[in-house]
Amino acid sequence: MLCRCALTRRLVASVGALAVALGLGGCARDGPMTTLIPRSDFARSILHVYGIITWVAVAIALIVAVVLAWVLVRFRARVDAPLPPQTRGHTALEIGWTIAPALVLLAIAVPTIQVIFRTQAAPLRTALQITVVAHQWWWEFRYPALEVVTANELHVPAGQPVALTLDGPDVIHSFWVPQLGGKRDVVPGRLNRLAFTADAPGEYRGQCAEFCGLSHANMGMRVVVDEPAAFERWVGAQRAAPAEPTGLAAEGKAIYARSACVGCHTIRGVSTGALGPDLTTFGSRRTLAAGMFPSTVETVAAWLRNPTALKPGSKMPALGLTDDQARAVAAYLVSLK
Numbered sequence: 001m002l003c004r005c006a007l008t009r010r011l012v013a014s015v016g017a018l019a020v021a022l023g024l025g026g027c028a029r030d031g032p033m034t035t036l037i038p039r040s041d042f043a044r045s046i047l048h049v050y051g052i053i054t055w056v057a058v059a060i061a062l063i064v065a066v067v068l069a070w071v072l073v074r075f076r077a078r079v080d081a082p083l084p085p086q087t088r089g090h091t092a093l094e095i096g097w098t099i100a101p102a103l104v105l106l107a108i109a110v111p112t113i114q115v116i117f118r119t120q121a122a123p124l125r126t127a128l129q130i131t132v133v134a135h136q137w138w139w140e141f142r143y144p145a146l147e148v149v150t151a152n153e154l155h156v157p158a159g160q161p162v163a164l165t166l167d168g169p170d171v172i173h174s175f176w177v178p179q180l181g182g183k184r185d186v187v188p189g190r191l192n193r194l195a196f197t198a199d200a201p202g203e204y205r206g207q208c209a210e211f212c213g214l215s216h217a218n219m220g221m222r223v224v225v226d227e228p229a230a231f232e233r234w235v236g237a238q239r240a241a242p243a244e245p246t247g248l249a250a251e252g253k254a255i256y257a258r259s260a261c262v263g264c265h266t267i268r269g270v271s272t273g274a275l276g277p278d279l280t281t282f283g284s285r286r287t288l289a290a291g292m293f294p295s296t297v298e299t300v301a302a303w304l305r306n307p308t309a310l311k312p313g314s315k316m317p318a319l320g321l322t323d324d325q326a327r328a329v330a331a332y333l334v335s336l337k
């Protein structure tokens with residue numbers, strides 16, 4: 001039979017192993033929010049500092065563990081052992097353990113401060129200027145020089161510097177696209193900046209990284225880095241007048257135009273509301289409600305029937321559309337490419 005203490009030891013060991021397995025199970029090098037595969041100059045700078053701090057910390061942890069193990073074994077209590085010499089004060093040791101941490105802090109501070117200055121430097125005058133407006137709980141992207149406004153899906157050209165100005169009308173948010181840049185807070189009444197040059201075409205996931213209320217966790221975004229020519233095509237499509245809808249979509253347009261939607265949403269040539277996302281080219285976006293759902297007629301119709309059922313706390317009210325009306329409006333919105 002096992003004695004009590006052996007059982008306890010087994011229990012502690014299995015709970016410990018389970019905790020480690022669960023903890024490590026959450027780790028993935030290439031998850032959508034990875035910080036370990038940088039795809040811009042900004043993200044590489046952050047990873048550089050992260051690497052230095054990690055290896056310094058690992059080295060210190062190893063040294064401490066080895067010394068601790070050695071002391072535990074070498075100086076363990078023995079039967080009949082005499083009392084070891086009792087020391088008070090040791091000048092060399094005290095100077096040593098003051099200087100050593102100072103050196104560690106210096107090793108961390110120098111690259112950190114370099115990167116702070118590099119990532120805070122004024123962006124190149126030639127950079128593409130984009131204003132990011134963080135709302136509860138969605139992102140607005142304005143390209144003033146290109147006269148383009150969109151939401152939740154940011155397009156940028158590869159290999160070209162972009163300069164973001166971060167602004168917000170309500171509470172503090174934080175712009176974070178781990179593979180490209182951030183986190184940088186979006187503070188009402190203060191314009192923060194963030195500049196980066198994306199390496200290559202691809203799609204990157206971003207997320208609000210500062211708790212901002214009920215649907216904070218649902219405040220995601222997609223960043224699409226395009227080949228420069230594809231970016232030009234995207235800009236052209238955003239600026240083009242939307243095609244006149246036909247069939248069900250035409251019915252949807254009529255319902256949209258006589259509903260409260262027009263007070264909150266802009267569709268160029270149709271309405272000029274400014275409380276919700278610009279829907280002029282809604283159909284060109286792949287996702288709905290800040291990256292929460294794929295954008296299809298079904299999901300958009302469900303959204304229009306009852307936004308807060310899909311996104312807790314959403315500032316868009318349910319407007320009492322019937323299923324048929326919601327499907328018609330959804331067909332219209334999805335047709336706006």
Ligand SMILES: [Cu+2]
Nearest residue numbers: 173208212219
């Ligand atoms: Cu937020």
